[in-house]
Amino acid sequence: MASRRTFDLRSQPAFSFVALFTFFMLYLPIAALVMYAFNAGSSMAVWEGVSLRWFYEAAGNERVQEAALRSAVIAMFAALIATIAATMAAIATTRTKPYPGLTFKYAFINQPLMVPEIVTAVALLIVFSRIKVWTGYSGLGYLIAAHSAFCIPFAYLPIRARLENMDLSLETAAADLYATKWQAFRHVTLPLLRPGIIAGFMLAFVISLDDVVITEFVKSGGQDTLPTYMLGQLRRETTPEINAIAVAFLLFSVLLVTAFFFINRRKV
Amino acid sequence: MPAAPGRNAIEVRSVSKLFGTSEAQVAALDNVSVGIRENEFFTLLGPSGCGKTTLLRLIAGFDYPTEGEILLYGQDIAPLPPFKRPVNTVFQSYALFPHMTVSQNIGFGLEMLGKPKAEVEARVSAMLKLVKMEALKDRRTSQISGGQQQRVALARALAPQPKVLLLDEPLSALDYKLRKEMQIELKRLQNETGITFIFVTHDQEEALTMSDRIAVMSSGRILQVGSPWDIYDRPAERFVADFIGDSNFLPASVGAIESGIARVKLLSGAEISATVAEGYQPKAEATVAVRPEHATAVRTGGQLPGSVENVVYLGTDTHIHIKLDSGGNFTVRQQNMRSQSCGFEVGERVGVQIAADAAQVLKD
Amino acid sequence: MTSAAEIVRQAERDDVRSRWLLSAPALLIIFFAAIGPLFVMLAYSFMAKGDYGDVRFGEFSLDGWFSVLFQRDIFDDTIGLADAHLSIFWRSVKLSLITTIVTLALGFPTAYFIATRPPHTREVWVFLVTIPFWTNLLIRTFAMQEVIRNEGILNTVMIRLGLIDQPIQLMYTDAAILFGMVYVYLPLMVLPLYASMEKLDFRLVEAGYDLYATRLRVLWRIIIPLVRPGIVAGSILVFIPSLGAYVIPRVLGGGKSMMLGNLIELQFGAGRNWPLGAAISITLMAMVMVALLVYVRNAARSGAQHG
Numbered sequence: 001m002a003s004r005r006t007f008d009l010r011s012q013p014a015f016s017f018v019a020l021f022t023f024f025m026l027y028l029p030i031a032a033l034v035m036y037a038f039n040a041g042s043s044m045a046v047w048e049g050v051s052l053r054w055f056y057e058a059a060g061n062e063r064v065q066e067a068a069l070r071s072a073v074i075a076m077f078a079a080l081i082a083t084i085a086a087t088m089a090a091i092a093t094t095r096t097k098p099y100p101g102l103t104f105k106y107a108f109i110n111q112p113l114m115v116p117e118i119v120t121a122v123a124l125l126i127v128f129s130r131i132k133v134w135t136g137y138s139g140l141g142y143l144i145a146a147h148s149a150f151c152i153p154f155a156y157l158p159i160r161a162r163l164e165n166m167d168l169s170l171e172t173a174a175a176d177l178y179a180t181k182w183q184a185f186r187h188v189t190l191p192l193l194r195p196g197i198i199a200g201f202m203l204a205f206v207i208s209l210d211d212v213v214i215t216e217f218v219k220s221g222g223q224d225t226l227p228t229y230m231l232g233q234l235r236r237e238t239t240p241e242i243n244a245i246a247v248a249f250l251l252f253s254v255l256l257v258t259a260f261f262f263i264n265r266r267k268v
Numbered sequence: 269m270p271a272a273p274g275r276n277a278i279e280v281r282s283v284s285k286l287f288g289t290s291e292a293q294v295a296a297l298d299n300v301s302v303g304i305r306e307n308e309f310f311t312l313l314g315p316s317g318c319g320k321t322t323l324l325r326l327i328a329g330f331d332y333p334t335e336g337e338i339l340l341y342g343q344d345i346a347p348l349p350p351f352k353r354p355v356n357t358v359f360q361s362y363a364l365f366p367h368m369t370v371s372q373n374i375g376f377g378l379e380m381l382g383k384p385k386a387e388v389e390a391r392v393s394a395m396l397k398l399v400k401m402e403a404l405k406d407r408r409t410s411q412i413s414g415g416q417q418q419r420v421a422l423a424r425a426l427a428p429q430p431k432v433l434l435l436d437e438p439l440s441a442l443d444y445k446l447r448k449e450m451q452i453e454l455k456r457l458q459n460e461t462g463i464t465f466i467f468v469t470h471d472q473e474e475a476l477t478m479s480d481r482i483a484v485m486s487s488g489r490i491l492q493v494g495s496p497w498d499i500y501d502r503p504a505e506r507f508v509a510d511f512i513g514d515s516n517f518l519p520a521s522v523g524a525i526e527s528g529i530a531r532v533k534l535l536s537g538a539e540i541s542a543t544v545a546e547g548y549q550p551k552a553e554a555t556v557a558v559r560p561e562h563a564t565a566v567r568t569g570g571q572l573p574g575s576v577e578n579v580v581y582l583g584t585d586t587h588i589h590i591k592l593d594s595g596g597n598f599t600v601r602q603q604n605m606r607s608q609s610c611g612f613e614v615g616e617r618v619g620v621q622i623a624a625d626a627a628q629v630l631k632d
Numbered sequence: 633m634t635s636a637a638e639i640v641r642q643a644e645r646d647d648v649r650s651r652w653l654l655s656a657p658a659l660l661i662i663f664f665a666a667i668g669p670l671f672v673m674l675a676y677s678f679m680a681k682g683d684y685g686d687v688r689f690g691e692f693s694l695d696g697w698f699s700v701l702f703q704r705d706i707f708d709d710t711i712g713l714a715d716a717h718l719s720i721f722w723r724s725v726k727l728s729l730i731t732t733i734v735t736l737a738l739g740f741p742t743a744y745f746i747a748t749r750p751p752h753t754r755e756v757w758v759f760l761v762t763i764p765f766w767t768n769l770l771i772r773t774f775a776m777q778e779v780i781r782n783e784g785i786l787n788t789v790m791i792r793l794g795l796i797d798q799p800i801q802l803m804y805t806d807a808a809i810l811f812g813m814v815y816v817y818l819p820l821m822v823l824p825l826y827a828s829m830e831k832l833d834f835r836l837v838e839a840g841y842d843l844y845a846t847r848l849r850v851l852w853r854i855i856i857p858l859v860r861p862g863i864v865a866g867s868i869l870v871f872i873p874s875l876g877a878y879v880i881p882r883v884l885g886g887g888k889s890m891m892l893g894n895l896i897e898l899q900f901g902a903g904r905n906w907p908l909g910a911a912i913s914i915t916l917m918a919m920v921m922v923a924l925l926v927y928v929r930n931a932a933r934s935g936a937q938h939g
Binding site for chain 3 (some may be wrong): 003006007009010011012013014015016018019020021022023025026027028029030032033036046081082084085088089091092093096099100105108109111112114115118119120121122123124126127128129145146148150152153154155163166168206209210211212217227230231234242243249250253254256257261
């Protein structure tokens with residue numbers, strides 16, 4: 001029986017090949033990173049067999065523990081502040097006819113996305129270093145403030161998207177059923193908005209956790225977060241310990257993103 | 269069956285509603301006045317964009333009139349926000365809270381009013397029974413069918429025992445059969461609860477079936493208010509006669525009017541008697557409306573001679589389109605008999621015989 | 633008695649006021665920790681530099697801006713172009729452009745590939761692009777280092793295959809930065825491209841074939857024009873962060889191959905020339921704004937075309 005060649009409308013020459021190559025390229029470095037984390041030897045150059053040694057080393061390293069904890073604290077506070085501020089802002093800027101200042105607000109809220117991080121970083125260095133001198137305070141507050149600011153647009157995104165897809169008639173119905181503005185918000189808007197708020201919080205958390213540049217310039221001495229600690233280590237001769245930290249970090253990010261993916265897909 | 273005139277539950281006084289900026293304003297409502305009686309099933313009927321939903325939203329308090337006032341049992345409700353008006357709405361989209369169960373939806377209004385828990389529960393189960401939804405009370409609203417959602421929306425709006433229930437095209441999302449069922453259901457609920465219903469629709473059949481009275485609206489104005497019979501058989505304006513059912517419009521000169529009956533002379537020269545629309549201002553030239561089913565095509569005689577242009581068989585009846593010698597067209601609707609065609613051929617000479625008391629002189 | 637119109641106006645005023653109150657926290661945080669400092673930096677760029685970093689507060693000077701492009705010869709005081717700065721500007725723009733082109737060349741077929749998968753597998757492919765996207769940028773840069781360093785995967789494999797005898801020195805070169813930026817910013821190209829390809833109506837492709845177009849012509853005359861907004865969005869999303877890259881050139885370029893981000897850091901660190909650093913920062917920001925403006929105008933135009 002002669003086989004008939006069908007004409008595939010959607011295919012384009014070599015596209016699939018390039019695509020598969022791209023996916024290979026996306027994961028090859030990560031695979032290399034993970035592989036070296038399990039190297040038994042202490043040099044990055046020579047492969048000496050599989051071992052969990054460097055994971056134990058990293059976990060036992062006090063500076064790593066401190067940096068990880070600091071990262072978590074900053075991310076928690078920054079994400080919390082950013083999510084609350086972004087939720088309020090999202091309510092204030094959606095489901096309304098245009099009013100004076102609305103465009104200004106959009107621009108303002110999205111501003112941190114428009115400016116290169118290094119520029120914001122040195123600008124914050126200038127201002128915060130002066131405030132540090134004036135007030136004598138050099139705690140984590142500066143990092144939390146800076147992180148909150150650049151996390152707001154990320155938290156704002158899913159919350160606003162959720163609000164815009166929400167039927168305004170639900171709140172109208174609540175008002176019709178004797179709910180005051182606050183009650184309508186509390187019993188109808190907020191529960192329906194929850195997945196958006198959770199997604200926004202998680203996004204903000206990841207973004208804060210991942211930040212290198214702004215943290216590097218704003219931190220005072222001894223305020224390393226996990227990423228800035230790693231950046232510092234990369235200047236030296238590195239051991240696979242840094243791979244182990246990176247792999248743990250990576251795993252955590254993947255878990256968060258996966259959770260985010262599923263929360264965002266949930267309808268109610 | 270016109271309802272016994274009672275006092276007015278809602279009184280709309282010279283209400284106008286303008287939308288848009290001050291440069292380009294559109295009047296969604298243009299000086300509308302109407303009284304809606306206690307315990308009646310009142311329908312606002314008109315094409316989309318006629319202002320019927322706007323009027324409903326003004327009564328509910330979701331929008332405010334630009335001018336005029338709305339009284340609820342004699343009291344101006346302008347200062348009341350929607351959550352303080354004893355008026356509830358069944359939304360076109362139902363607007364059921366997706367994160368609550370059927371029971372929670374129904375109990376929401378009573379809870380917001382701060383009613384004791386026992387009372388809320390009792391009322392919710394009474395409502396579930398009323399709309400026959402007891403079996404599904406713990407379902408999420410996303411897990412029930414469109415018809416069931418419709419019932420829940422109704423129960424939710426009825427639960428707080430509003431003085432007036434507003435229904436914004438609530439049946440438009442249902443399929444034909446379900447719509448028919450719900451029409452009967454709605455009428456039953458209105459009878460059982462005795463609550464004033466204000467029903468918005470663009471579906472003339474729905475309006476005629478359910479309403480005690482109908483207000484026909486167009487371009488932000490109310491053209492005529494009356495019982496279904498009034499609206500269908502005594503249309504005041506051309507728009508009303510055209511929007512509800514089919515009509516033939518004939519130019520005529522109006523002679524003497526005596527106790528609501530006028531002698532009119534058609535272009536063919538024939539004279540017939542016709543009822544006169546309420547509010548008709550005497551003038552020499554007027555339009556007369558005749559329903560297609562109120563005229564017959566005859567081979568000899570008739571007031572309007574012409575020739576058959578087209579014959580359309582429609583199952584229950586046949587439409588015969590006739591080109592009149594005096595200009596214009598006339599459609600006659602004839603009931604079909606079994607094993608017998610209407611017998612007319614295209615091109616055949618016929619006369620249109622208008623039944624006695626079938627013509628109405630229109631206001632415009 | 634208040635008129636009906638008065639009530640409406642009052643309600644609208646209240647609404648706008650409460651909307652301002654609600655957005656106040658977000659606006660204040662961003663003002664305090666993002667926008668405000670930019671203005672302070674602008675002011676700093678016009679001050680004289682301090683001896684040990686910082687500035688001499690309030691002392692006006694154009695030296696910072698002057699040194700962005702020019703330098704004074706230390707011996708004879710003649711004014712010449714600051715070659716070092718210019719070459720870094722040029723390298724930043726060049727590397728960013730190449731990165732954009734390479735990511736587009738790889739990203740376009742990839743996005744098309746995803747968009748033509750059956751709907752349920754499409755999500756998986758998108759997810760595969762999303763994971764690297766949300767992974768820490770530093771970790772991804774580090775991962776690329778594992779590939780291209782002398783003892784890395786690339787060199788090891790090539791030596792094993794007998795293609796080369798000695799490892800190729802890629803680290804601390806422009807090529808290393810390029811590898812890093814392409815790798816790190818590739819998802820930023822694929823995702824917007826995919827978003828616009830997903831909306832592509834394949835009946836138009838059918839119509840193209842029906843009217844005798846070849847595959848290449850369908851691609852060129854139908855698919856590419858229709859997904860142009862995605863191409864522009866992806867290019868901008870890659871170009872802008874490339875221009876301001878800091879971590880990638882620092883890690884992969886070492887101190888040798890600098891980009892604007894590193895030049896800025898240098899002025900605030902060892903260079904101790906804050907006004908110059910501020911001036912370069914503002915220049916970088918202005919370049920980004922121009923790119924954004926091009927994008928906005930482009931988006932507005934294609935919006936007008938389609939809607």
